[in-house]
Amino acid sequence: xxxxxxxxxxxxxxxxxxxxxxxxxxxxxxxxxxxxxxxxxxxxxxxxxxxxxxxxxxxxxxxxxxxxxxxxxxxxxxxxxxxxxxxxxxxxxxxxxxxxxxxxxxxxxxxxxxxxxxxxxxxxxxxxxxxxxxxxxxxxxxxxxxxxxxxxxxxxxxxxxxxxxxxxxxxxxxxxxxxxxxxxxxxxxxxxxxxxxxxxxxxxxxxxxxxxxxxxxxxxxxxxxxxxxxxxxxxxxxxxxxxxxxxxxxxxxxxxxxxxxxxxxxxxxxxxxxxxxxxxxxxxxxxxxxxxxxxxxxxxxxxxxxxxxx
Amino acid sequence: xxxxxxxxxxxxxxxxxxxxxxxxxxxxxxxxxxxxxxxxxxxxxxxxxxxxxxxxxxxxxxxxxxxxxxxxxxxxxxxxxxxxxxxxxxxxxxxxxxxxxxxxxxxxxxxxxxxxxxxxxxxxxxxxxxxxxxxxxxxxxxxxxxxxxxxxxxxxxxxxxxxxxxxxxxxxxxxxxxxxxxxxxxxxxxxxxxxxxxxxxxxxxxxxxxxxxxxxxxxxxxxxxxxxxxxxxxxxxxxxxxxxxxxxxxxxxxxxxxxxxxxxxxxxxxxxxxxxxxxxxxxxxxxxxxxxxxxxxxxxxxxxxxxxxxxxxxxxxxxxxxxxxxxxxxxxxxxxxxxxxxxxxxxxxxxxxxxxxxxxxxxxxxxxxxxxxxxxxxxxxxxxxxxxxxxxxxxxxxxxxxxxxxxxxxxxxxxxxxxxxxxxxxxx
Numbered sequence: 001x002x003x004x005x006x007x008x009x010x011x012x013x014x015x016x017x018x019x020x021x022x023x024x025x026x027x028x029x030x031x032x033x034x035x036x037x038x039x040x041x042x043x044x045x046x047x048x049x050x051x052x053x054x055x056x057x058x059x060x061x062x063x064x065x066x067x068x069x070x071x072x073x074x075x076x077x078x079x080x081x082x083x084x085x086x087x088x089x090x091x092x093x094x095x096x097x098x099x100x101x102x103x104x105x106x107x108x109x110x111x112x113x114x115x116x117x118x119x120x121x122x123x124x125x126x127x128x129x130x131x132x133x134x135x136x137x138x139x140x141x142x143x144x145x146x147x148x149x150x151x152x153x154x155x156x157x158x159x160x161x162x163x164x165x166x167x168x169x170x171x172x173x174x175x176x177x178x179x180x181x182x183x184x185x186x187x188x189x190x191x192x193x194x195x196x197x198x199x200x201x202x203x204x205x206x207x208x209x210x211x212x213x214x215x216x217x218x219x220x221x222x223x224x225x226x227x228x229x230x231x232x233x234x235x236x237x238x239x240x241x242x243x244x245x246x247x248x249x250x251x252x253x254x255x256x257x258x259x260x261x262x263x264x265x266x267x268x269x270x271x272x273x274x275x276x277x278x279x280x281x282x283x284x285x286x287x288x289x290x291x292x293x294x295x296x297x298x299x300x301x302x303x304x305x306x307x308x309x310x
Numbered sequence: 311x312x313x314x315x316x317x318x319x320x321x322x323x324x325x326x327x328x329x330x331x332x333x334x335x336x337x338x339x340x341x342x343x344x345x346x347x348x349x350x351x352x353x354x355x356x357x358x359x360x361x362x363x364x365x366x367x368x369x370x371x372x373x374x375x376x377x378x379x380x381x382x383x384x385x386x387x388x389x390x391x392x393x394x395x396x397x398x399x400x401x402x403x404x405x406x407x408x409x410x411x412x413x414x415x416x417x418x419x420x421x422x423x424x425x426x427x428x429x430x431x432x433x434x435x436x437x438x439x440x441x442x443x444x445x446x447x448x449x450x451x452x453x454x455x456x457x458x459x460x461x462x463x464x465x466x467x468x469x470x471x472x473x474x475x476x477x478x479x480x481x482x483x484x485x486x487x488x489x490x491x492x493x494x495x496x497x498x499x500x501x502x503x504x505x506x507x508x509x510x511x512x513x514x515x516x517x518x519x520x521x522x523x524x525x526x527x528x529x530x531x532x533x534x535x536x537x538x539x540x541x542x543x544x545x546x547x548x549x550x551x552x553x554x555x556x557x558x559x560x561x562x563x564x565x566x567x568x569x570x571x572x573x574x575x576x577x578x579x580x581x582x583x584x585x586x587x588x589x590x591x592x593x594x595x596x597x598x599x600x601x602x603x604x605x606x607x608x609x610x611x612x613x614x615x616x617x618x619x620x621x622x623x624x625x626x627x628x629x630x631x632x633x634x635x636x637x638x639x640x641x642x643x644x645x646x647x648x649x650x651x652x653x654x655x656x657x658x659x660x661x662x663x664x665x666x667x668x669x670x671x672x673x674x675x676x677x678x679x680x681x682x683x684x685x686x687x688x689x690x691x692x693x694x695x696x697x698x699x700x701x702x703x704x705x706x707x708x709x710x711x712x713x714x715x716x717x718x719x720x721x722x723x724x725x726x727x728x729x730x731x732x733x734x735x736x737x738x
Contacts, residue, residue: 112512
């Protein structure tokens with residue numbers, strides 16, 4: 001069975017079976033990363049452009065490694081060094097890239113919906129590597145892969161997502177993915193950082209203890225320090241005290257709880273170092289799984305079939 | 311002596327309660343008389359069989375963009391679009407470049423409209439110089455040069471003290487202030503309505519309360535000063551409520567609504583996949599807001615329908631959603647949309663719709679027209695209620711194409727637009 005979409009713009013448009021197809025493919029491809037020679041010819045002759053309008057360490061290097069392992073020809077464009085700094089519009093940049101006939105563009109952009117515009121106007125496949133506060137689908141996929149690995153399932157898990165939900169594309173993608181696959185999600189954060197309308201999709205609370213209680217997974221979100229100036233919370237000190245994940249709070253969760261964080265972390269703000277580095281933390285497993293998930297996405301979107309990978 | 315006889319139509323003039331099969335004779339730019347089987351006697355004849363003959367439609371909220379943004383629209387193209395949409399007059403908002411805040415600029419607009427416009431153009435002057443919210447513009451001078459009202463549209467007067475003074479000062483000249491109500495600090499970075507849709511799209515939203523706060527303020531200030539305020543493009547249920555309560559107390563407040571706030575909600579931003587033709591200010595609101603505004607239109611809280619015609623080039627719109635310009639064109643879609651969606655299903659009776667487009671806007675701003683009483687301007691809009699057509703932005707007379715209504719098939723279209731006794735536009 002081949003993947004029925006040309007683009008990966010978000011988790012929202014995907015059917016549960018399609019999400020599982022990506023996860024199964026990632027499971028199958030991950031083994032390649034343990035080989036002495038980490039390279040297969042699956043995407044030989046395919047050209048992938050990584051177009052990053054926002055700084056990124058993890059996501060970009062993860063895509064680049066995935067592309068190389070699968071033998072795609074890839075190049076990365078960071079906007080500071082491109083004609084974007086000369087005032088070129090996104091569409092002009094995209095059409096110029098299109099004229100070079102790439103098979104895929106992986107894009108990160110600060111504007112929600114930017115990859116949708118690209119997909120509408122260009123013939124290459126578009127992978128959303130994070131658009132504004134909208135979606136970050138490969139992050140949710142790697143999170144789900146990690147949960148499934150450690151817990152053996154997603155169905156029925158209680159997952160707490162804690163912190164700045166308002167500005168988080170990770171939270172939105174995870175919310176879609178987890179609810180589509182039968183997990184129950186509880187969102188927690190100060191009311192200033194939880195936008196309206198989420199009650200229809202998840203349990204919403206403003207008490208972290210309530211969210212962590214009995215959780216199988218606690219996912220902490222990065223709190224950006226500039227939000228303090230915007231009046232979203234008072235001080236990082238108080239934020240940590242009221243919403244930070246401390247070792248004491250982790251004890252409210254299930255005994256085998258997983259602690260996750262999409263990174264980069266603010267130690268001592270949303271998460272205490274002893275938790276981030278502690279026994280429940282799977283934060284580095286997330287990063288490893290990121291490569292596998294991106295390999296699966298590249299492979300499936302560029303025409304590979306799930307059976308061939310397994 | 312130019313004479314035009316509009317023959318055989320159904321004359322619908324809410325200003326005098328007329329709804330009858332009558333002929334209308336226009337002579338020397340004025341309505342001469344209404345009557346049965348009037349003799350042509352050398353007059354040019356417009357056959358109006360099967361058409362509805364109304365007082366000329368007036369759009370009290372148009373952005374003509376000239377001077378300064380002629381790439382988006384000019385007085386010539388904007389008035390051609392108005393005529394093609396059934397309007398015989400438009401009121402031009404002052405956020406041009408330079409801003410219409412001095413009599414010289416007003417005179418230039420009036421002069422250009424006289425030489426190149428195909429409909430009447432009534433300029434609206436800025437409340438404050440440069441729309442900067444700090445110093446009053448010269449209302450008297452501007453009025454003498456042709457301004458019919460004052461507004462800092464798009465950059466609403468933030469200071470309550472300045473708005474209070476403006477309302478008081480305007481009483482000297484018996485003019486209305488039109489306010490685009492938006493509490494700016496609640497709308498920072500916003501590009502759509504705040505609510506569940508914005509949450510899912512990850513777009514920054516402006517809450518409906520940000521509009522209602524300013525409507526409440528303006529109603530209270532109008533009450534305090536005895537001045538007259540007109541609330542532009544009401545989009546929120548709470549704003550409508552403020553207007554309704556103000557009217558009940560006898561405050562001199564009037565209000566308009568746009569067709570897009572009557573027929574669309576913020577859901578289309580999601581359905582269209584971030585299509586920037588769904589981006590305007592005020593933004594499309596929730597379904598409960600839309601229903602409330604529609605109810606306000608039916609119960610008379612809303613005085614008129616205005617387009618907020620806001621032309622933008624492809625370059626202004628063909629960018630990321632949060633970077634795109636606010637606004638959509640409306641002159642060539644407003645009337646067919648309202649005929650199809652309001653009159654067609656019986657939500658609003660035809661005479662009431664005609665009043666919302668003609669008699670009421672004339673009354674709100676104290677303009678000539680909006681009536682077919684003998685002696686009034688020979689401005690007439692003819693409607694073909696049976697005609698079915700599809701909105702095709704490629705064929706707009708406007709220089710701009712930014713509309714979310716492209717491809718909509720609608721029943722009921724303007725047929726002929728007569729301005730000052732001359733045919734300004736006729737459906738092909």
